[in-house]
Amino acid sequence: MDEWKIAELLRANGISPSAQRVAIARYVLGVDTHPTADQVMTEVRKRFPIVSRATVYNTLNLLLNKGLLAHYNMGGPGGVFDPNVRGHHHFLDEETGQLLDISWDSLKVAGLESLTDVEISGYMVVIRGRRKKDAR
Amino acid sequence: MDEWKIAELLRANGISPSAQRVAIARYVLGVDTHPTADQVMTEVRKRFPIVSRATVYNTLNLLLNKGLLAHYNMGGPGGVFDPNVRGHHHFLDEETGQLLDISWDSLKVAGLESLTDVEISGYMVVIRGRRKKDAR
DNA sequence: GGACGGGTTAAGACCGCGTCTAAATCTGGA
DNA sequence: TCCAGATTTAGACGCGGTCTTAACCCGTCC
Numbered sequence: 001m002d003e004w005k006i007a008e009l010l011r012a013n014g015i016s017p018s019a020q021r022v023a024i025a026r027y028v029l030g031v032d033t034h035p036t037a038d039q040v041m042t043e044v045r046k047r048f049p050i051v052s053r054a055t056v057y058n059t060l061n062l063l064l065n066k067g068l069l070a071h072y073n074m075g076g077p078g079g080v081f082d083p084n085v086r087g088h089h090h091f092l093d094e095e096t097g098q099l100l101d102i103s104w105d106s107l108k109v110a111g112l113e114s115l116t117d118v119e120i121s122g123y124m125v126v127i128r129g130r131r132k133k134d135a136r
Numbered sequence: 137m138d139e140w141k142i143a144e145l146l147r148a149n150g151i152s153p154s155a156q157r158v159a160i161a162r163y164v165l166g167v168d169t170h171p172t173a174d175q176v177m178t179e180v181r182k183r184f185p186i187v188s189r190a191t192v193y194n195t196l197n198l199l200l201n202k203g204l205l206a207h208y209n210m211g212g213p214g215g216v217f218d219p220n221v222r223g224h225h226h227f228l229d230e231e232t233g234q235l236l237d238i239s240w241d242s243l244k245v246a247g248l249e250s251l252t253d254v255e256i257s258g259y260m261v262v263i264r265g266r267r268k269k270d271a272r
Numbered sequence: 273g274g275a276c277g278g279g280t281t282a283a284g285a286c287c288g289c290g291t292c293t294a295a296a297t298c299t300g301g302a
Numbered sequence: 303t304c305c306a307g308a309t310t311t312a313g314a315c316g317c318g319g320t321c322t323t324a325a326c327c328c329g330t331c332c
Contacts, residue, residue: 018298018309037290052311057290073209078289091254107247109261114242118227123263125245129256154280154327173318188282193319214318 001030013066023048024059028069034080034099074099074126089125102127137166149202159184160195165204170216170235210235210262225261238263 001009006026007017015021027043028035035043041056060081063069073079074092080099089102107125137145142162143153151157163179164171171179177192196217199205209215210228216235225238243261 016299016308020310038288050311052313053289054291054312055310058310073211075209091251094257102251106250107245109243109245111243112263115227115238115263117268118263118265119268120263120265121230122265123261125259125261127248127251127254127256127259129254129258132253132255152279156281186282188284189318190283190320191281194281 001026009068013068015062015066020048020051020055021059021062023051024056025063025068028060028063028081029083031083034072034082036078036080038078040081072099087122087124089127091127091129093131094128095130137162145204149204151198151202156184156187156191157195157198159187160192161199161204164196164199164217165219167219170208170218172214172216174214176217208235223258223260225263227263227265229267230264231266 003022003026006022006029009029010017010021010025024040024044027047028040037057037060040060041051041053044051044056060069060071064071064081067085068083070082070085071079072082072090074090075097082101084101087104089104089107091100091102092098093100102125109123109125112120112123139158139162142158142165145165146153146157146161160176160180163183164176173193173196176196177187177189180187180192196205200207200217203221204219206218206221207215208218208226210226211233218237220237223240225240225243227236227238228234229236238261245259245261248256248259
């Protein structure tokens with residue numbers, strides 16, 4: 001996504017698109033991995049050398065609040081960010097700690113209707129395991 | 137569970153049952169909530185006034201390594217411990233941050249067999265939402 | 273009994289992640 | 303251009319958790 005479109009997107013969500021914010025959003029909304037805040041900072045600084053830690057966190061929190069980004073705390077220390085805000089599931093590789101996406105349609109969860117006393121706003125399946133060596 | 141049985145259990149897992157360890161294990165293996173490390177320390181100190189933070193963490197990690205305890209990092213800061221190590225699902229209350237257990241049998245996940253390139257060692261469904269006021 | 277030695281504990285230093293604060297800087301409108 | 307509000311920066315701070323070091327306990331050997 002080019003910078004213009006990112007700026008558009010930010011504006012559409014009520015965020016003034018400063019240079020720093022565009023750089024951060026451009027990176028984090030485009031990844032197909034699940035970067036930590038620190039990885040975001042490192043990557044953004046390659047293009048935009050001096051961005052303070054506070055600005056990175058501020059911007060990530062802005063994007064979170066606007067629903068443009070999701071945030072998980074699965075294993076390991078520190079949460080990870082995920083630009084894929086549509087429903088999907090996760091696979092946590094126990095060897096590497098890597099978190100991989102599993103498409104929403106590949107799994108079905110039955111029995112949610114039995115939870116009568118809660119309003120469900122979302123759910124996901126979290127699978128832990130290892131990738132098979134021969135299939136990698 | 138009385139102290140004798142706790143000591144037995146620890147010994148059976150190769151942990152020498154010191155007084156501190158028994159006090160910690162007795163509390164954390166008996167709760168039906170999901171305490172943080174800090175809550176464990178506070179509760180244990182009610183019975184065993186002076187236990188250092190290091191000892192609490194050491195013991196919790198011992199129990200984790202022996203598989204007597206599980207540890208999650210869902211929402212909010214700091215992980216929580218769970219003495220229920222059999223499979224079950226979780227409901228995360230978005231209002232209070234509370235984490236509740238959902239029995240394994242109440243939900244069914246279909247489609248796991250489509251993940252052919254991984255060895256699954258475990259999985260759970262994580263549901264986010266709010267408890268209905270009128271049903272509480 | 274007294275000395276030794278391994279395992280356990282205590283207290284506090286330390287570290288990493290994230291937030292907060294205060295001051296400097298930028299931006300856009302009058 | 304000038305001003306006011308928004309944004310950014312650097313560093314202090316707070317919290318959760320780990321590490322270090324010394325003290326302690328307890329069984330064994332002399």
